Amino acid sequence: MTDPFVVVGADAAGLSAASKFRREAPDRDVVVFEKGRWISFAYCGMPYFIEGRIERISNLLSLSPSEVDERGIDLRRGHEVVGVDPDDGRVAVETADGDRLEQAYSDLLVATGGRAVTGPFDVRGKDGAFTLHDMDAAAAIDAYVADPDEYDPGRADAPAVDRERVDRNAALPAPETAAIVGGGYVGVEMAEALAGRGLEVHLFQRSEHLLPPFGEAVGERVEAELEERGVTVHTGSPVEELVGDGRIEAVAVDGESIAVDLAVVGVGIEPNAELLSGTGVELGEGGAIRTDEYGRTSLPDVYAAGDCATATHAVTGEEAWMPLGLTANRSGRAVGATVAGDPTPVGDIVGTAVVKAFDQECGRVGLVEEKEAVEAGFDPVSETVTAGSRSGYYPGAAETDVTLVADRDTKRLIGGSIVGPDRAAVRINTLATALEADLTVPELERLDLAYAPPFSPVWDPVLVAAKVLNGSLEG
Numbered sequence: 001m002t003d004p005f006v007v008v009g010a011d012a013a014g015l016s017a018a019s020k021f022r023r024e025a026p027d028r029d030v031v032v033f034e035k036g037r038w039i040s041f042a043y044c045g046m047p048y049f050i051e052g053r054i055e056r057i058s059n060l061l062s063l064s065p066s067e068v069d070e071r072g073i074d075l076r077r078g079h080e081v082v083g084v085d086p087d088d089g090r091v092a093v094e095t096a097d098g099d100r101l102e103q104a105y106s107d108l109l110v111a112t113g114g115r116a117v118t119g120p121f122d123v124r125g126k127d128g129a130f131t132l133h134d135m136d137a138a139a140a141i142d143a144y145v146a147d148p149d150e151y152d153p154g155r156a157d158a159p160a161v162d163r164e165r166v167d168r169n170a171a172l173p174a175p176e177t178a179a180i181v182g183g184g185y186v187g188v189e190m191a192e193a194l195a196g197r198g199l200e201v202h203l204f205q206r207s208e209h210l211l212p213p214f215g216e217a218v219g220e221r222v223e224a225e226l227e228e229r230g231v232t233v234h235t236g237s238p239v240e241e242l243v244g245d246g247r248i249e250a251v252a253v254d255g256e257s258i259a260v261d262l263a264v265v266g267v268g269i270e271p272n273a274e275l276l277s278g279t280g281v282e283l284g285e286g287g288a289i290r291t292d293e294y295g296r297t298s299l300p301d302v303y304a305a306g307d308c309a310t311a312t313h314a315v316t317g318e319e320a321w322m323p324l325g326l327t328a329n330r331s332g333r334a335v336g337a338t339v340a341g342d343p344t345p346v347g348d349i350v351g352t353a354v355v356k357a358f359d360q361e362c363g364r365v366g367l368v369e370e371k372e373a374v375e376a377g378f379d380p381v382s383e384t385v386t387a388g389s390r391s392g393y394y395p396g397a398a399e400t401d402v403t404l405v406a407d408r409d410t411k412r413l414i415g416g417s418i419v420g421p422d423r424a425a426v427r428i429n430t431l432a433t434a435l436e437a438d439l440t441v442p443e444l445e446r447l448d449l450a451y452a453p454p455f456s457p458v459w460d461p462v463l464v465a466a467k468v469l470n471g472s473l474e475g
Helices: 012-024 043-051 065-070 135-145 163-170 185-196 216-228 325-339 370-375 425-436 441-445 461-474
Strands: 005-008 030-034 074-077 079-085 090-095 100-104 107-110 114-116 129-131 177-181 200-205 232-235 239-243 250-253 256-259 262-265 269-271 302-304 353-357 360-366 380-388 399-407 413-420
Touching: 005 012, 012 030, 012 107, 012 325, 030 079, 043 135, 043 185, 065 074, 107 325, 129 135, 135 163, 135 262, 177 185, 185 200, 185 216, 185 262, 185 353, 200 250, 216 232, 216 353, 216 360, 216 399, 216 413, 302 325, 353 425, 360 425, 370 380, 370 399, 380 461, 399 425, 399 441, 399 461, 413 425, 413 461, 425 461, 441 461
Parallel strands: 005 030, 005 107, 030 074, 107 302, 129 262, 177 200, 177 262, 200 232
Antiparallel strands: 079 090, 090 100, 114 269, 239 250, 250 256, 353 360, 360 413, 380 399, 399 413
16 A cells, blocks of 8 residues: 555544545545444434434435445445554554454544443443434434334334344333433433423433533523423433333432433543553543644644544634534544645634524534633623514514623623524524634624524624623623
């Protein structure tokens, strides 16, 4: 092989890098090792598959192995990279058949992603208890929720699916009551999904409001929406134990036991950085692999991208770890270009994220909570306003809550959140752009945003919030 570019991991960052590299450096070889069978799947679409909005699990696949092969990429599934020797420029690989081989590299990208955190909850070997961080889990939950006499095995139609696991869960009695442990992205989306499948749903959150990174205003509105839709929300209620031998029977919380026959644990993720253990690589925020502006690690010719790597926060200028989809795809593509000879920065991040809770659309960006803003060295001033999403006389207008956070001394916008039922989430992109451009609140207030009754009032909710916050900064 000629100057091989070796990639570990065949999802967002890994295949984005390999594809970009292949286009830019057609004379060099690129090998992608993936320890499992799944590649290039839409993690964020899994709750909607479980809900039934998406008909087949194959609809969540972006690239098939044959399509990857057509791009000239040497994809090797069932090959786990178990060691890296940065001195010799080689990786050790174990195959699904138990064979062991070594592969030389000229450049190496570690794109191993992250894994679900289970905390004190052991979901292994307990029927009806799941985490949701891979496609086999999504297929298994979908099968478990269905009535055994009505389950359509064609829903799990991808060749990579763990058919034995799916069939086993499909044969079990359908659950009636679900406990979701954790009120973050996965928890809120799964509450909607399982309620949509007809289950009685309990959502447990350790802190006092849901979706902590989105701020209190969003959390309160989402809680009200979930309750209105029949989900029982337990805030300030850390789950102590998953109860049951063989199959989940209950969750223990606040000294009592609540009977359930399905539990989904969604208490966070952590980076898969162990591959580089013992190499002397530098780790950073959250235990992720520390990288520079081009995705380079502290090891020669070794890069990292996606959920296992750090990035630079555009507001604080400091190292951050925020595992999000666009971040992974963008950083992988940039690394692919850099390795091919076109140095391309991976880009800063501001934690732009959106989530849906039934009819409520939620968005957040930057530093939203006062505590994190203070810890970053800012003197935060925050205002929350409620404004119409369209002209009041136009059908469909709805209340939209906008929270903006600024630094008192510089008047610089440092964060914000939005929630509402009418195209609220997409408005967060205006704030993301403002943060990337280092706009002050007065500059945000003067933006020339579009107006037409079906889309926005004359004063968009973002501009209303900027006007109110600017008044507070001047007061």
